[in-house]
Amino acid sequence: MTTLIQKMATSEGQPSWATNALRWLSNHIKAIVLPIVGIGIFLIIWSFAASKIDTSLGKFPGPTAVATQVVNLYQEHNTEREKEAAFYQRQEERNAKRVAKDPNYVPKIRAYTGKETFIDQIGTSLITVMSGFAVAAAIAIPLGIAIGLSKNLNTAINPIIQIFKPVSPLAWLPLVTMVVSAVYVSPEPMFAKSFLNSMITVTLCCLWPMVINTSVGVSAINSDWNNVSRVLRLPSLVHVQKIVLPASIPAIFTGMRLSLGIAWMVLIAAEMLAQNPGLGKFVWDEFQNGSSQSLSRIMTAVFVIGFIGFLLDRGMLQLQRIVSWDKASANR
Structure with a gap:
């Protein structure tokens, strides 16, 4: 050609x-x-x-076994949803009969407490990782901008960043669990403690790439642009809005993409270790189950975890292409 x-x-x-x-x-x-x-x-x-490859649970799963489990897990999800719908329907019928006999009766609906399916756990993990990532971004981007604009602040905070940056999520998780258990005490909590444990652990571990890349991007802004801002005597907030943010968007998004990948890996590890709801717990439960289908179900989860990580990265890249003035920086 x-x-x-x-x-x-x-x-x-x-x-x-x-x-x-x-x-x-x-x-x-x-x-x-x-x-x-x-x-x-x-x-x-x-x-x-x-x-x-032969294991204690049989042959190592190949592509056919994984494809079969994809179908099985989807069917299990549909079956569970049918059970849930039937559960609520029975309650509605029972309440309708009670109200017909006693008009003063106040109907009560109990929540369905069936097990989470594989697809439910995917949703749980995605909500957790995006919540932790959003909190980290809300903290890291303003902090990175402040560090990039101030050499003194950079000198003061850089040692703290360098100390905490390499800390494993497995080290943070016990501390977070203890603090949440001690501080978050409520008879009717808005969020489950397991959700907070995983979310805060994700936040702590994906802060640092965003802070570092944002500060580097801000400090590397073209000096001519800063000079124009001085000549125009732009207020500090206007300077950040009109000069700093547009110029540092490529670096900010590089940090966000790195952090989102780290957040997804950290979350799976945290869910496995703490047995919090999500894909990590699904993998660990299947490993402990030790059935003839466990390996193929674990392998299916591995591919799903990887594919979701890929989609999260592509999604962040598309967002960068939309908001960045430098389209060449969002080609990969």
Whole structure:
């Protein structure tokens, strides 16, 4: 196809519309075909390797076993939703009969307490990770801007950042659990303690990339832009709004993408260790279950975790493309 494109160039040496169309088609074919080839090779290697590995629970799961579990887990979710709907319907019918006999009766609806399905746990993990990430962003971005604008503040806070940045989430989790248990005491809590434990742990671990990248982006702003702001005598808040934020958006989003990836990894580890609801707990429960399907269900969860992480990163990249003036910074 490359030779064909070269032949269709105009006599003046400028590419024609047909050349541009073929080049566009060639690039898009590569973007589609090459990933498919890579995935196909991976599936072949995985299937071959899985057939050679025997564990205490049977053969290591291959692509077919994982595909089967995807269907099974979806069917289990639908079955559980049908049970939930039937549970509430029975209550409504029972309450209707009670009200018919006694008009003064106040109907009561008990919440359904069935087990969380795999899809429910995906939703729980996503809510938790996005909540922790949002709290971290609300703290880290203003702090990073302040550090980038002030050398003295940077000198004062940098040692703290460097100390806490490498701390593992597994070290934070026991401390967070104890503090939440001691401080968050309410007869009718708005949020479950397990949710707060996971969310705060995620927040603590994804603060640092956002703070560091934001401060670096702010401190690296073109000096001419700062000089223009001084000449115009812009107030501090206007300077941040009109100069600092637009110029540092690429660096801010780089930190946000790094933090979101870290947040997702941290959350799964926290859920496994603390047995908080979510995908991490699903993996640990299946490991403890030790049934003949446990390995394939764990492998399914691994792929789902990875795929969700990929989607979160792509989503953040698309958001960067929307709000950033530098479109080239959001190409990967």
